[in-house]
Amino acid sequence: DRVFGPDTSTDEVYRCVAQPIVKSAMNGFHGTVFAYGQTASGKTFTMMGNEDHPGLIPRAIQEIFDTIENTPEREFLIRASYVEIYNENVMDLLGPKDSVKKNLDVREDKDGNVFVNNLTEKICNQPEALLSHLKMGESNRHFAATNMNERSSRSHCIFKVIIESKLRSVELDASAINVSHLNLVDLAGSEKAKHTGAVGQRLVEGASINKSLSTLGQVILQLSENAKFIQYRDSKLTRILQNSLGGNSKTAIIGNVTLASMEETLSTLRFATSAKCIKNQAVVNEVISDSALLKRYRQEILKLEEKLKITNEMMAAKEQE
Numbered sequence: 001d002r003v004f005g006p007d008t009s010t011d012e013v014y015r016c017v018a019q020p021i022v023k024s025a026m027n028g029f030h031g032t033v034f035a036y037g038q039t040a041s042g043k044t045f046t047m048m049g050n051e052d053h054p055g056l057i058p059r060a061i062q063e064i065f066d067t068i069e070n071t072p073e074r075e076f077l078i079r080a081s082y083v084e085i086y087n088e089n090v091m092d093l094l095g096p097k098d099s100v101k102k103n104l105d106v107r108e109d110k111d112g113n114v115f116v117n118n119l120t121e122k123i124c125n126q127p128e129a130l131l132s133h134l135k136m137g138e139s140n141r142h143f144a145a146t147n148m149n150e151r152s153s154r155s156h157c158i159f160k161v162i163i164e165s166k167l168r169s170v171e172l173d174a175s176a177i178n179v180s181h182l183n184l185v186d187l188a189g190s191e192k193a194k195h196t197g198a199v200g201q202r203l204v205e206g207a208s209i210n211k212s213l214s215t216l217g218q219v220i221l222q223l224s225e226n227a228k229f230i231q232y233r234d235s236k237l238t239r240i241l242q243n244s245l246g247g248n249s250k251t252a253i254i255g256n257v258t259l260a261s262m263e264e265t266l267s268t269l270r271f272a273t274s275a276k277c278i279k280n281q282a283v284v285n286e287v288i289s290d291s292a293l294l295k296r297y298r299q300e301i302l303k304l305e306e307k308l309k310i311t312n313e314m315m316a317a318k319e320q321e
């Protein structure tokens, strides 16, 4: 919808692209922001940034907790997961460091929601906690060298924040809980293998990366043409992002381009042009069942309070004897 020049600050990109989606996610809409482009075009710089220039993800994290502070009438529960898709394997970046869970299954629940099975989710009540999980996940990521970018990331990463909230004034059983997912995605470089001089293991990685990315390209094209069949199931990336791409989600795609290759720039712009034609149908996601964690936690607290009451009564009776 718009072009950002070389002098644009990440802050401006955040305010134009990501902030409206983060704000909507705090109000119950699913949201997704992802960066697409060739290696060394600035995807990681845009999404993660560095100490001096925080990227969209750390800014979104800050916004989430600022919103919580400024919305005293609602109770929030925030949790996060972080997966890496590497050679079509889905890995859990937030599990214990010495035993990173690999090859996780992607499944669908009875309501048609796609999820990664057995994935670690961390509950966070401060921005620092969420940021430290992000950093921990980052240190588990695969980085390898190619000719185009020494610290080139060869994998797709999805940092997901799940936001649950309810009005404090309404009894838990009577009120619906908003449950929204905010996906912040850093894709692997979209360049073709011939440019990177990839051989051996690097070439295998290239093939897998390109499988996910070429499926992503196909899916975007099919959605933009209102095709009857969309091939989400052909790659892990499109399967996990199914809802974000053609469903109930507010989604922004950032196409990063560089002067390094006219051909790749053109291909990124074609991808973005198709993506612009897609119309998603986003709605507020209210849950009244027990699937919301807030509800299960509240029930747990009630049970524990009841147990504590009984124990206290028993102790008081003993003291009287």
Ligand SMILES: Nc1ncnc2c1ncn2[C@@H]1O[C@H](COP(=O)(O)OP(=O)(O)OP(=O)(O)O)[C@@H](O)[C@H]1O
Pocket: 037, 038, 039, 040, 041, 042, 043, 044, 045, 046, 149, 151, 152, 153, 154, 187, 188, 189, 190, 256
């Ligand atoms: N807007 C920017 N301002 C300053 N430096 C930038 C900017 N964008 C990218 N860079 C720098 O350019 C280099 C490549 O960027 P980055 O690693 O973000 O690319 P990438 O698209 O994520 O690459 P890959 O696909 O290999 O992960 C990095 O050293 C990064 O710090």
